[in-house]
Amino acid sequence: MQVILVNERDEAIGSMEKMEVHEKALLHRAFSIFIFNKKGEMLLQKRAEKKYHSAGLWTNACCSHPQPGEDILRSAIKRLQEEMGFETIITKAFDFIYKASFDNGLTEHEFDHVFIGSYDGDIQPNVDEVSDYCFKSMEDLKQSIDANSKNYTEWFKIAFPKLETYFAMLPLVI
Numbered sequence: 001m002q003v004i005l006v007n008e009r010d011e012a013i014g015s016m017e018k019m020e021v022h023e024k025a026l027l028h029r030a031f032s033i034f035i036f037n038k039k040g041e042m043l044l045q046k047r048a049e050k051k052y053h054s055a056g057l058w059t060n061a062c063c064s065h066p067q068p069g070e071d072i073l074r075s076a077i078k079r080l081q082e083e084m085g086f087e088t089i090i091t092k093a094f095d096f097i098y099k100a101s102f103d104n105g106l107t108e109h110e111f112d113h114v115f116i117g118s119y120d121g122d123i124q125p126n127v128d129e130v131s132d133y134c135f136k137s138m139e140d141l142k143q144s145i146d147a148n149s150k151n152y153t154e155w156f157k158i159a160f161p162k163l164e165t166y167f168a169m170l171p172l173v174i
Contacts, residue, residue, distance in 0.1 A: 003065040004029040008097060010111045015068040022053075025099065025107035028065065031076045032159055033090055033115045035061040041135035043119070045084065047153070048131045053102045056131065059153040076115050084133070085124030090117035093166050100154035108155060114163070138164065 003021050005014040006029050021028050035043040043061040047054055062083045066075035073090070081087050093116045099109040125133055136144070145152055145160060 001065070002068050004068055006111050008111070010095070012068075018065065019052075019106075022106040022108065025101075025109045027097070027109045027111060029072070029113070030063065030065050030108075030110040031072055031079075031113040031115060032060055032155065033062040033076055033080055033117065034093075034159075034163060035080075035084075035088065035090075035117050035119050037118070037120050037135055039135070039137075041137050042141060043084075043123075044134055044136060044141075045125065045130045046132040048127065048129055050128070053104055053106050053108075054153045057153045058151055059156040060159065063155065072113055073115070076113075083126050083129045085126065086119060086121055088117045088119040090115040094162065096159070096162055098155060098158045100158070102154075110155070112155065112159070114159060114166075116163075138167075 001018045002015045003018045004012050005016055005021070005026055007013055008027070010029065016026065037043070044058050045061060046058050047056060049055050062080045064075070064079040066072045076090060077087060093114045095111065095113045097111050099107065101107045123133060145157060149157060
């Protein structure tokens, strides 16, 4: 799978095979999807044990990389269907750059586009990608991350407070 190499302004500067990018810690385009139910609880997935990094850790509903020439929103919607077995409307919330190294020598260095959406229907996760899922309130999740941070992916621990800030800055709807 090819991923899109970008500069710090998210301008495409080339493409490269995904594993090579992670071995060389090169900045590339990615997306993260956060899904909430009507109660305001966040959908979490537990990554399958056979994933090449962060296996067995809890994270947001879906993360991946658009491929060269692929629209990022369409790629995100398609990947959500592939991983979690459903489609829903998602909207861009914000983006950020992060870098995280793993014990296996790989590094995620991503320009991450964050999308949010709502969903209350049936979830049928792809067992090759996801070993479990659940919904948690933001408050319960925050306490769980603080108490057991080793159970969560590095990017999720970086994105979660940014998501809290994003929601805190939204205008109140009366």
